[in-house]
Amino acid sequence: MDWNGLADLGEKARSRHILELFEKDDRDQVFSRTFDGLLFDFSKTNIDETTLSALVALARDAQVEPRRDAMFRGDLINITEDRAVLHTALRAPEGTVIKVGGQDVMPEVLATRARMATFAQAVRDGAFSAQGGKITDVINIGIGGSDLGPVMGVLALAPYHDGPRVHFVSNVDGAHIADTLRGLNPETTLVIVASKTFTTSETMTNAATARDWMAAKVADVGAQFVALSTAEENTAAFGIAPEQVFGFEDWVGGRYSMWGPIGLSMMIAIGPEDFTAFLRGGAAMDAHFREAALADNLPVLLALVGLWHHQVMGYATRAVLPYEQRLLRLPAYLQQLEMESNGKRVAMDGSDLDRVSGPVIWGEPGTNGQHAFYQLIHQGMEIVPCEFMVGAQGHEPDLAHHHTLLVANCLAQSEALMRGRSLDQARAMISDMGFDDAELERQARHRFFPGNRPSTTLAYDRLTPRRLGQIVALYEHRVFVEGVILGINSFDQWGVELGKELAAGLGQILSGEEAADGKDGSTRMLVAYMMGNAAR
Ligand SMILES: O=P(O)(O)OC[C@H]1O[C@](O)(CO)[C@@H](O)[C@@H]1O
Numbered sequence: 250m251d252w253n254g255l256a257d258l259g260e261k262a263r264s265r266h267i268l269e270l271f272e273k274d275d276r277d278q279v280f281s282r283t284f285d286g287l288l289f290d291f292s293k294t295n296i297d298e299t300t301l302s303a304l305v306a307l308a309r310d311a312q313v314e315p316r317r318d319a320m321f322r323g324d325l326i327n328i329t330e331d332r333a334v335l336h337t338a339l340r341a342p343e344g345t346v347i348k349v350g351g352q353d354v355m356p357e358v359l360a361t362r363a364r365m366a367t368f369a370q371a372v373r374d375g376a377f378s379a380q381g382g383k384i385t386d387v388i389n390i391g392i393g394g395s396d397l398g399p400v401m402g403v404l405a406l407a408p409y410h411d412g413p414r415v416h417f418v419s420n421v422d423g424a425h426i427a428d429t430l431r432g433l434n435p436e437t438t439l440v441i442v443a444s445k446t447f448t449t450s451e452t453m454t455n456a457a458t459a460r461d462w463m464a465a466k467v468a469d470v471g472a473q474f475v476a477l478s479t480a481e482e483n484t485a486a487f488g489i490a491p492e493q494v495f496g497f498e499d500w501v502g503g504r505y506s507m508w509g510p511i512g513l514s515m516m517i518a519i520g521p522e523d524f525t526a527f528l529r530g531g532a533a534m535d536a537h538f539r540e541a542a543l544a545d546n547l548p549v550l551l552a553l554v555g556l557w558h559h560q561v562m563g564y565a566t567r568a569v570l571p572y573e574q575r576l577l578r579l580p581a582y583l584q585q586l587e588m589e590s591n592g593k594r595v596a597m598d599g600s601d602l603d604r605v606s607g608p609v610i611w612g613e614p615g616t617n618g619q620h621a622f623y624q625l626i627h628q629g630m631e632i633v634p635c636e637f638m639v640g641a642q643g644h645e646p647d648l649a650h651h652h653t654l655l656v657a658n659c660l661a662q663s664e665a666l667m668r669g670r671s672l673d674q675a676r677a678m679i680s681d682m683g684f685d686d687a688e689l690e691r692q693a694r695h696r697f698f699p700g701n702r703p704s705t706t707l708a709y710d711r712l713t714p715r716r717l718g719q720i721v722a723l724y725e726h727r728v729f730v731e732g733v734i735l736g737i738n739s740f741d742q743w744g745v746e747l748g749k750e751l752a753a754g755l756g757q758i759l760s761g762e763e764a765a766d767g768k769d770g771s772t773r774m775l776v777a778y779m780m781g782n783a784a785r
Pocket residue numbers: 392393394395443444445446447448449452503504589742745
C-alpha cells in the first residue's frame with residue numbers, strides 16, 4: 250500500500266460519518282487492542298477495515314519491523330550523528346545483552362542503575378548527609394529532555410512521592426531559579442545538574458547561580474552537587490567529584506533519557522523500588538513492540554492512526570488530553586518527544602520530504618481544557634484529532650465521586666465529538682423558547698455540532714509507576730514508527746541549533762561587547778529598545 254492508495258481511502262472517509270461505521274456491532278472490538286492493563290480504543294476514528302489493512306501494509310512496506318530490530322540491536326540508526334539509539338537499554342532487565350561496536354553495554358547500565366539506587370536511598374533515609382543534616386529539598390537543574398521527563402514523572406507519581414521535596418529549574422529566566430530558591434535552605438538542599446552535554450547555556454547559567462547561592466552558606470558546595478551527564482570533563486571542570494557524577498552514553502537521546510541517570514530526581518522522590526516498577530513498565534512495552542504483530546501492536550497502531558489523521562486527512566495538529574490532573578506536564582513532554590523527533594524537512598538521505606512531517610502537539614488535562622479550548626475542538630473550522638487518556642481509578646478512595654465525574658466527562662467528550670448535534674436536535678431543544686422562525690433558525694445554528702470528529706482513548710486501571718512506564722515507552726515507539734514510515738531520522742535535532750548560535754551573538758550585542766551592525770532592521774530596533782530600557 251502506498252500513500253496514493255491511502256489518499257483515495259481518505260477521500261472516501263471524508264464522505265462518511267464515523268457513526269455509520271458503528272453499524273457493525275463488533276466495531277469496538279475490531280478497532281481496540283489491550284495490552285497488560287491498557288486499553289487502546291481507536292474505534293471513534295474514520296478508519297474502516299480496508300483502511301486499517303492499508304495502514305498496516307504501509308508500516309510493513311516501510312520496513313518498520315527490521316528498523317525496529319536494528320534499533321534494539323544497537324545499530325547506528327541515528328545516521329546524522331553516527332550513533333546507536335538505545336534508551337531501551339536503560340530499562341532493559343538484568344540478563345539482557347546489548348552490544349554497541351561489539352561491546353555489551355549492559356554491565357555499565359546496570360552498575361549505574363545500582364549506584365543511582367544506592368545514592369537515592371541514602372538521600373531518602375538521611376545517610377547522605379548534607380552540611381545541615383538530612384536533605385529536605387532536591388533541585389533538578391536541566392532543560393528539554395533533562396527536565397521534561399523527570400518533571401512530568403514526579404508530578405504524575407505524586408501518590409508515590411515519599412522522599413524529599415523535588416523542584417525543577419529549567420528556564421534561563423532568572424525568575425525561575427529565584428522563585429525556586431526562595432524559601433529553601435542551602436544547607437539541606439541537593440542540587441542535581443542534569444545535562445547530557447553539560448554545555449547547555451540555560452543549565453550552566455542556572456547551575457552557576459545555584460552554586461553561588463549555596464556557597465554563601467555551605468562550606469563544601471561540591472558535596473551537595475550531583476551531575477547527570479555524558480561529559481565527564483565538563484562535570485569535573487564545574488567542580489563535581491566523579492563519585493557524584495552519574496554518566497550515560499551518547500546513544501541515549503535527551504528526550505529519551507528519563508529512564509537512566511536523568512531520572513535520578515524521580516528516583517529520589519518515589520524511591521528505587523517504584524522507579525524499578527516504572528522501568529519494568531517501559532520494558533514490558535518494549536517486549537510488546539518487538540513481539541506483537543503489526544496489526545496488534547499498540548505503538549504501531551497509535552502511529553498509524555496519527556499518520557492517517559495528519560498525513561492523509563490533513564489535520565494539522567493533535568491534542569493530547571489526559572483526564573488525569575497529575576499528567577499535567579505530559580503534553581509538554583510529548584511535544585518535545587514528537588516535535589523534536591519528527592519535526593523535520595528532509596529524509597534520511599537529505600532529500601526533501603514529499604509530505605508533511607510530524608504534527609503540532611498540544612494539550613492540557615481534562616476537565617480544565619473543556620473550559621478553555623474545547624469550544625474550537627467541537628465547533629471550530631479545524632478538525633483536531635484528540636487523544637484522550639483516562640484511568641478507571643484515582644488514588645483518592647475518599648473522593649471516588651470526583652473520579653466518576655472525571656471519567657464521565659472524558660467519555661462524554663469523545664462521544665460528543667463523534668456524535669455531534671444535528672440542526673433538527675438543536676431546533677427541538679429551543680423550540681419552546683418563544684423565538685420566531687428566523688430567530689429559531691439563527692439560534693439553532695449556533696447550537697449545532699457537526700460531529701464526525703475523531704478521537705482515540707487510552708484507558709488504564711490506575712496511574713501507577715508501571716503504567717506510566719508503559720505509556721511513556723508506548724509514545725516513544727509511536728514516534729519511532731511514525732519517523733520510519735516518513736523516512737525521517739527521529740533522533741537528531743539540528744533545528745534547535747541556529748537559534749542557540751544567534752543567541753550567543755546577541756548576548757554579546759546586548760552586553761555591549763559587539764555592535765548590532767550586521768543585524769536586520771527589526772532586530773536592531775529590538776536591541777536598541779532593550780538596551781535603552783535595560784535595568785541599570
Ligand atoms: O541535556 P542537555 O545537553 O543540556 O540538552 C538539553 C536539551 O537541549 C536539546 O539539545 C535541544 O533543545 C534537547 O534535545 C535536549 O534535551
